[in-house]
Amino acid sequence: MARRQDDGNVKDEAGAPDAASRGAIQVIDRLVSLLDALAEQPDAVSLKLLSQRTGLHPSTAHRILNDLVSARLVDRSEPGTYQLGIRLLELGNLVKARLSVRDAALGPMRELHRMTHQPVNLSIRQGDEIVYIERAVSERSGMQVVRAVGGRAPLHLTSVGKLFLAADDPRNVRAYATRTGLAGQTRNSITEPPKLERELALVRARGYARDNEELELGVRCIAAGIRDDAGKLVAGLSISAPSDFLQDDWIDLLCRTAAQISAAIGFDRES
DSSP states (O other), X not given: OOEXXXXXXXXETTSOBOHHHHHHHHHHHHHHHHHXXXXXXXXXXXXXXXXXXXXXXXXXXXXXXXXXXXXXXXXXXXXXXXXXXXXXXXXXXXXXXXXXXXXXXXXXXHHHHHHHOSOEEEEEEETTEEEXXXXXXXXXXXXXXXXXXXXXXXXXXXXXXXXXXXXXXHHHHHHHHHHHTTOOSSTTOOXXXXXXXXXXXXXXXXXXXXXXXXXXXXXXXEEEEEEOTTSOEEEEEXXXXXXXXXXXXXXXXXXXXXXXXXXXXXXXXXX
8 A cells, every 4th residue: 555654654545644653652652651650659669560550561561661761761669660760850840940930920829828828829721630830838828738739630620720611612611521521529529511601600700710629628729810921821820728718808819919920921911
Protein backbone atom coordinates (compact mmCIF):
# COMPACT_ATOMS: atom_id res chain seq x y z
CA MET A 1 0.00 0.00 0.00
CA ALA A 2 1.31 3.47 -0.86
CA ARG A 3 2.25 5.73 2.03
CA ARG A 4 2.36 9.47 2.44
CA GLN A 5 3.94 11.90 4.89
CA ASP A 6 1.48 14.09 6.80
CA ASP A 7 2.60 16.51 9.58
CA GLY A 8 5.63 14.36 10.32
CA ASN A 9 3.73 11.07 10.66
CA VAL A 10 3.93 8.30 8.13
CA LYS A 11 0.41 7.34 7.04
CA ASP A 12 -1.15 5.09 4.47
CA GLU A 13 -3.42 6.51 1.79
CA ALA A 14 -6.45 6.02 4.02
CA GLY A 15 -4.91 8.46 6.50
CA ALA A 16 -4.22 5.93 9.27
CA PRO A 17 -0.83 5.99 11.05
CA ASP A 18 1.40 3.09 10.00
CA ALA A 19 2.65 0.37 12.36
CA ALA A 20 5.76 2.30 13.39
CA SER A 21 3.71 5.35 14.41
CA ARG A 22 1.21 3.22 16.31
CA GLY A 23 4.06 1.48 18.08
CA ALA A 24 5.60 4.78 19.15
CA ILE A 25 2.25 5.99 20.52
CA GLN A 26 1.83 2.72 22.42
CA VAL A 27 5.26 3.10 24.03
CA ILE A 28 4.42 6.64 25.14
CA ASP A 29 1.10 5.47 26.59
CA ARG A 30 2.89 2.73 28.55
CA LEU A 31 5.55 5.17 29.75
CA VAL A 32 2.91 7.61 30.99
CA SER A 33 0.95 4.83 32.72
CA LEU A 34 4.10 3.85 34.66
CA LEU A 35 4.76 7.46 35.69
CA ASP A 36 1.13 7.83 36.81
CA ALA A 37 1.35 4.60 38.83
CA LEU A 38 4.53 5.84 40.52
CA ALA A 39 2.90 9.21 41.25
CA GLU A 40 0.06 7.49 43.10
CA GLN A 41 2.43 5.94 45.66
CA PRO A 42 4.25 7.91 48.39
CA ASP A 43 7.10 5.40 48.62
CA ALA A 44 9.23 3.33 46.25
CA VAL A 45 7.19 0.75 44.31
CA SER A 46 8.13 -2.78 43.30
CA LEU A 47 8.20 -3.92 39.69
CA LYS A 48 5.51 -6.49 40.50
CA LEU A 49 3.12 -3.85 41.83
CA LEU A 50 3.77 -1.53 38.89
CA SER A 51 3.05 -4.39 36.51
CA GLN A 52 -0.25 -5.08 38.30
CA ARG A 53 -1.28 -1.40 38.40
CA THR A 54 -0.55 -0.77 34.72
CA GLY A 55 -1.46 -4.15 33.24
CA LEU A 56 1.96 -4.33 31.61
CA HIS A 57 3.94 -7.56 31.43
CA PRO A 58 6.82 -7.40 33.95
CA SER A 59 9.43 -7.63 31.21
CA THR A 60 7.81 -4.74 29.30
CA ALA A 61 7.53 -2.62 32.44
CA HIS A 62 11.15 -3.41 33.35
CA ARG A 63 12.42 -2.38 29.92
CA ILE A 64 10.59 0.95 29.96
CA LEU A 65 11.60 1.65 33.57
CA ASN A 66 15.25 1.10 32.66
CA ASP A 67 14.93 3.76 29.94
CA LEU A 68 13.24 6.13 32.40
CA VAL A 69 16.01 5.55 34.93
CA SER A 70 18.60 6.36 32.26
CA ALA A 71 16.76 9.63 31.57
CA ARG A 72 16.58 10.39 35.34
CA LEU A 73 12.79 10.55 35.14
CA VAL A 74 12.66 7.55 37.51
CA ASP A 75 15.05 6.57 40.31
CA ARG A 76 15.85 2.98 41.24
CA SER A 77 15.98 3.27 45.02
CA GLU A 78 17.10 -0.34 45.44
CA PRO A 79 17.07 -3.40 43.19
CA GLY A 80 13.52 -4.00 41.95
CA THR A 81 11.93 -0.84 43.39
CA TYR A 82 11.28 2.51 41.72
CA GLN A 83 10.16 6.06 42.48
CA LEU A 84 9.78 9.29 40.53
CA GLY A 85 13.09 10.86 39.61
CA ILE A 86 14.60 14.21 40.50
CA ARG A 87 14.55 15.34 36.88
CA LEU A 88 10.75 15.59 37.07
CA LEU A 89 11.17 18.10 39.89
CA GLU A 90 13.65 20.05 37.78
CA LEU A 91 11.26 20.09 34.82
CA GLY A 92 8.33 20.94 37.07
CA ASN A 93 10.19 23.90 38.50
CA LEU A 94 10.88 25.15 34.98
CA VAL A 95 7.17 24.96 34.17
CA LYS A 96 6.25 26.79 37.38
CA ALA A 97 8.83 29.48 36.67
CA ARG A 98 7.25 30.11 33.28
CA LEU A 99 3.76 30.54 34.66
CA SER A 100 3.58 34.35 34.77
CA VAL A 101 0.27 34.22 36.61
CA ARG A 102 1.97 32.32 39.43
CA ASP A 103 4.72 34.90 39.71
CA ALA A 104 2.20 37.75 39.80
CA ALA A 105 0.00 35.94 42.32
CA LEU A 106 2.53 34.98 45.00
CA GLY A 107 2.67 38.31 46.84
CA PRO A 108 -1.09 39.02 46.78
CA MET A 109 -1.81 35.43 47.84
CA ARG A 110 0.42 35.74 50.88
CA GLU A 111 -1.23 39.02 51.83
CA LEU A 112 -4.71 37.49 51.47
CA HIS A 113 -3.61 34.57 53.62
CA ARG A 114 -2.26 37.01 56.22
CA MET A 115 -5.66 38.71 56.38
CA THR A 116 -7.78 35.53 56.53
CA HIS A 117 -5.39 33.01 58.13
CA GLN A 118 -6.84 30.39 55.77
CA PRO A 119 -5.27 28.49 52.85
CA VAL A 120 -5.26 30.50 49.62
CA ASN A 121 -5.02 28.46 46.43
CA LEU A 122 -4.09 29.29 42.84
CA SER A 123 -5.44 26.85 40.25
CA ILE A 124 -5.60 26.47 36.49
CA ARG A 125 -7.72 24.30 34.22
CA GLN A 126 -6.31 21.27 32.47
CA GLY A 127 -8.93 19.33 30.54
CA ASP A 128 -11.73 18.22 32.84
CA GLU A 129 -9.86 19.08 36.04
CA ILE A 130 -8.32 21.96 37.90
CA VAL A 131 -4.67 21.73 38.93
CA TYR A 132 -3.35 23.48 42.02
CA ILE A 133 -0.20 25.37 41.00
CA GLU A 134 0.45 27.42 44.16
CA ARG A 135 -0.75 27.70 47.72
CA ALA A 136 -0.28 30.13 50.61
CA VAL A 137 -0.79 28.30 53.89
CA SER A 138 0.52 28.15 57.45
CA GLU A 139 0.02 26.01 60.53
CA ARG A 140 -2.10 28.78 62.05
CA SER A 141 -4.91 28.09 59.60
CA GLY A 142 -5.80 24.82 61.32
CA MET A 143 -6.68 23.40 57.89
CA GLN A 144 -5.08 20.15 56.76
CA VAL A 145 -3.73 20.48 53.22
CA VAL A 146 -5.37 17.56 51.45
CA ARG A 147 -4.40 18.46 47.89
CA ALA A 148 -0.84 19.65 47.54
CA VAL A 149 0.55 21.75 44.72
CA GLY A 150 0.18 19.62 41.60
CA GLY A 151 -3.00 17.99 42.89
CA ARG A 152 -6.10 17.75 40.72
CA ALA A 153 -9.86 17.85 41.23
CA PRO A 154 -12.95 17.65 38.98
CA LEU A 155 -14.25 20.97 37.66
CA HIS A 156 -17.83 20.63 38.88
CA LEU A 157 -16.84 19.83 42.47
CA THR A 158 -14.65 22.88 43.04
CA SER A 159 -15.22 26.62 43.24
CA VAL A 160 -12.45 27.37 40.72
CA GLY A 161 -13.70 24.64 38.40
CA LYS A 162 -17.15 26.23 38.42
CA LEU A 163 -15.57 29.52 37.31
CA PHE A 164 -14.15 27.82 34.24
CA LEU A 165 -17.40 25.99 33.47
CA ALA A 166 -19.40 29.20 33.88
CA ALA A 167 -17.10 30.92 31.38
CA ASP A 168 -17.34 28.07 28.86
CA ASP A 169 -19.79 27.60 26.02
CA PRO A 170 -22.97 25.81 27.24
CA ARG A 171 -22.46 23.09 24.62
CA ASN A 172 -19.02 22.39 26.07
CA VAL A 173 -20.48 22.22 29.56
CA ARG A 174 -23.07 19.68 28.43
CA ALA A 175 -20.31 17.66 26.77
CA TYR A 176 -18.33 17.80 30.01
CA ALA A 177 -21.33 16.52 31.97
CA THR A 178 -21.80 13.65 29.53
CA ARG A 179 -18.10 12.80 29.43
CA THR A 180 -17.57 12.78 33.21
CA GLY A 181 -21.01 11.66 34.35
CA LEU A 182 -20.75 14.40 37.03
CA ALA A 183 -19.45 11.87 39.54
CA GLY A 184 -19.81 13.04 43.13
CA GLN A 185 -17.60 12.70 46.19
CA THR A 186 -19.85 13.88 49.03
CA ARG A 187 -23.58 14.12 49.73
CA ASN A 188 -23.41 17.78 48.64
CA SER A 189 -21.81 17.11 45.26
CA ILE A 190 -23.66 18.40 42.21
CA THR A 191 -24.33 15.34 40.08
CA GLU A 192 -27.28 16.41 37.91
CA PRO A 193 -26.90 18.61 34.79
CA PRO A 194 -29.89 20.89 35.52
CA LYS A 195 -28.58 21.63 39.01
CA LEU A 196 -25.13 22.33 37.60
CA GLU A 197 -26.61 24.74 35.05
CA ARG A 198 -28.43 26.64 37.83
CA GLU A 199 -25.22 26.76 39.86
CA LEU A 200 -23.24 28.15 36.92
CA ALA A 201 -25.90 30.80 36.32
CA LEU A 202 -25.40 31.92 39.93
CA VAL A 203 -21.62 32.05 39.39
CA ARG A 204 -22.06 34.30 36.35
CA ALA A 205 -24.49 36.56 38.23
CA ARG A 206 -22.35 36.86 41.36
CA GLY A 207 -18.94 37.09 39.74
CA TYR A 208 -17.50 34.49 42.12
CA ALA A 209 -18.07 30.79 42.89
CA ARG A 210 -18.66 28.64 45.95
CA ASP A 211 -17.94 25.03 46.90
CA ASN A 212 -20.26 23.93 49.69
CA GLU A 213 -18.56 20.75 50.97
CA GLU A 214 -18.91 19.29 47.47
CA LEU A 215 -15.36 17.98 47.19
CA GLU A 216 -14.61 17.31 50.87
CA LEU A 217 -17.01 17.23 53.81
CA GLY A 218 -16.15 19.90 56.35
CA VAL A 219 -14.46 22.18 53.81
CA ARG A 220 -16.02 25.11 51.97
CA CYS A 221 -14.36 27.35 49.39
CA ILE A 222 -14.94 30.60 47.54
CA ALA A 223 -13.17 31.51 44.29
CA ALA A 224 -12.68 34.47 41.97
CA GLY A 225 -11.29 34.45 38.45
CA ILE A 226 -7.99 35.80 37.13
CA ARG A 227 -7.93 37.11 33.54
CA ASP A 228 -5.05 37.87 31.19
CA ASP A 229 -4.45 40.81 28.84
CA ALA A 230 -6.90 39.30 26.34
CA GLY A 231 -9.63 39.02 28.97
CA LYS A 232 -9.38 35.24 29.02
CA LEU A 233 -9.97 33.38 32.28
CA VAL A 234 -6.57 31.77 32.94
CA ALA A 235 -6.66 30.88 36.64
CA GLY A 236 -8.75 30.95 39.76
CA LEU A 237 -7.94 32.20 43.25
CA SER A 238 -9.71 30.48 46.13
CA ILE A 239 -9.91 30.48 49.91
CA SER A 240 -10.53 27.16 51.68
CA ALA A 241 -11.82 27.05 55.24
CA PRO A 242 -13.65 24.78 57.69
CA SER A 243 -17.31 24.78 56.70
CA ASP A 244 -18.45 26.59 59.86
CA PHE A 245 -15.72 29.23 59.64
CA LEU A 246 -15.84 30.54 56.06
CA GLN A 247 -16.83 34.22 56.19
CA ASP A 248 -18.74 36.15 53.55
CA ASP A 249 -16.65 39.20 54.48
CA TRP A 250 -13.78 37.51 52.65
CA ILE A 251 -15.54 37.60 49.29
CA ASP A 252 -14.70 41.24 48.63
CA LEU A 253 -11.08 40.69 49.72
CA LEU A 254 -10.84 37.69 47.43
CA CYS A 255 -12.32 39.47 44.41
CA ARG A 256 -10.08 42.51 44.90
CA THR A 257 -7.01 40.28 45.16
CA ALA A 258 -7.96 38.40 41.99
CA ALA A 259 -8.46 41.74 40.22
CA GLN A 260 -5.03 42.89 41.43
CA ILE A 261 -3.38 39.77 39.98
CA SER A 262 -5.33 40.15 36.73
CA ALA A 263 -4.11 43.74 36.39
CA ALA A 264 -0.54 42.60 37.02
CA ILE A 265 -0.68 40.25 34.01
CA GLY A 266 -2.25 42.86 31.73
CA PHE A 267 -6.01 42.68 32.18
CA ASP A 268 -7.71 46.05 31.68
CA ARG A 269 -11.26 46.06 32.98
CA GLU A 270 -12.05 49.27 31.11
CA SER A 271 -11.02 47.97 27.67
